[in-house]
Amino acid sequence: MVTPTPSAAPTPPAAPTPPASGITPVEEELLRLAGSVPDPELPMVSLAELGVMRGLRLLGPGRVEVELTPTYTGCPALESMATDIERVLHDHGVPEVAVRTVLSPPWTTDAISAEGRRKLAESGIAPPAPRGAAAGGPVPVALAVRCPHCGSTETELLSRFSSTACKALRRCTACGEPFDHFKEL
Amino acid sequence: MTAALALGDDALVLSHRLGEWAGHAPVLEEEVALANIALDLLGQARVLLSLAGDEDELAYLREERAFRNVQLVEQPNGDFAQTIARQLYFSTYQELLYERLARGTGPFAPLAAKAVKEVAYHRDHAEQWTLRLGDGTEESHERMRRGLDALWRFTGELFEPVEGCEVEWHTLHDAWLTRISSVLERATLTVPEGPRRGGWAAGAGRQGLHTEPFGRMLAEMQHLHRSHPGATW
Structure with missing residues (x-):
């Protein structure tokens, strides 16, 4: 068992995710950036295309919380996903990034976008x-x-x-x- | 949290046992299969143990008597058929349990809803092998029978109620027995006979009493963390 980075440790679901409609333009842009991170195991698809991005909230100035869902419960790529997201957001001026793992509702392969499917087949x-x-x-x-x-x-x-x-x-x-x-x- | 420990320890201990096949499995495909199943179980264990406390401390720094897993999952791998027998008994149980927990509103519902899909695949893997070995050669049939018989006495404990799990244990047991009987029948095998309850040897894992091979397994599992506290890579 690899010692997880604090931000990547699986946590029980806490407060329900706010509705996606409540997202601000800044959050939308940051979510787009975080979602553009390539999957560590399948680098031809992005995390957004894989359907594992669950949300992003600006908690305060320079403080962001990202919600990520694993494909499989034991997916070892989850920790590098979290690290990559943190790095991208740091590079875009967000000093404090917390990546939270959410399990509910469970991820399914139906969450993979049409573009993601096309890229998988192409590879x-x-x-x-x-x-x-x-x-x-x-x-x-x-x-x-x-x-x-x-x-x-x-x-x-x-x-x-x-x-x-x-x-x-x-x-x-x-x-x-x-x-x-x-x-x- | 007793239930988080019970379910988490089941997943952790079985994950470690399956991991012991790495480098020893009869064919490469099964090496990969057992390692993948072990990885799913490890992921489940991490979520469950994190509900009870610090996952690393719980996994690596507890003594044998503090583990709450059923004795079935700590049993040595034996030959491949015995490992498949353990997988059949346990994954059938785990799938039925997670189906029920997923329908509830308790703290395990989110994990159970996610993991039940993984476990269904583990159960299917065990069933396919049970059919292939049971209905295979005389040798494979005999080995599968021996594996099923050897582990039968550990299956009663699976249905001892776990405090904190809102589950009707007797209907869970009935569903388990129906499914196991049907698979064994198709595999030209018979449901083992013999006691599954009573006697200290089979069925006190949830109270922290474990069988002799478990201590040796823990020694190997915990050795690195205890020798090099806080090690990372």
């Missing part, structure tokens, strides 16, 4: 299929996962777990290439 990672609002529990591995290299749907599961918690390993039977599949969650 050879098959994006997750939409789960839909009615889905409950995990969706079995989708029957047809498209090969990000040749586009064939003739692909097979090699391993249910892969290089990170969020991916499974598949192989395309048409072109023979193995590829990662971002699992539906």
Whole structure:
């Protein structure tokens, strides 16, 4: 267990997040900056595209609180996400940045934006299929996962777990290439 | 907070046991799978232990008697089949428990709602292997049977009520038994017989009484932190 930076330690959810409509233009700009940070494991997508940014509040002059949600509870990238966000905001003149982890509502792969999905596929990672609002529990591995290299749907599961918690390993039977599949969650 | 310790210690201890497979798993895919499951459990443990106090102090500086995990999760890995048996028993229980906690309004609801999706995947992994080993060769069937039998007596403790968890434990038990029976039947195995309660050996983990291998596991898990307090990298 890595000793977490104080700002990245998982904390129980406290006060409910204020509605997004209450966000000021400055907060919006800072949220855009924080959200532009690339994911440490999947640097082709930003944190905003991954859908893990939950909010940002200006608490006072030079004091900002950012809310971040993990993809998986044990995602080890969470701490570097928090550090990267702090650095970007420091560089833009915010001296005091607190990054808070929120769990509720749980992140799902449906939070990944269309642009994020496109970038994943472009980098050879098959994006997750939409789960839909009615889905409950995990969706079995989708029957047809498209090969990000040749586009064939003739692909097979090699391993249910892969290089990170969020991916499974598949192989395309048409072109023979193995590829990662971002699992539906 | 007793319940946070009980659930957090379950996740932490099982995470460590699964981590022991690193470098030893029969195939690379399973090495990755067990490490991924361990990582999910570690994440859950961190959130739960943080509800009870300082996560690092709780994980690395408590003595054996202060741990509140069930004895099932501290049992040694055994062969791969025995690890799968432990996974089947525990992940089935954990998924049913988290489903119920997620529906509630207690302090564990946010974590349970998030983690239940991860645990469902762990349970599915254990079921697939139970089917493959049980309905595989004579050797794999026999080993799976032995693993299930060896751990059966530790399963009664899973359903001892934990103070602070608003859960109907007897219906949780019934749902667990139904699901386990169905998987074992499909795997051409039978539900083990024998006592699951009574006797000091099986079922006092929640009171801080642990089996002999747990002390050795803790020694390894805590050694680095105790030797180099405050170490970071």
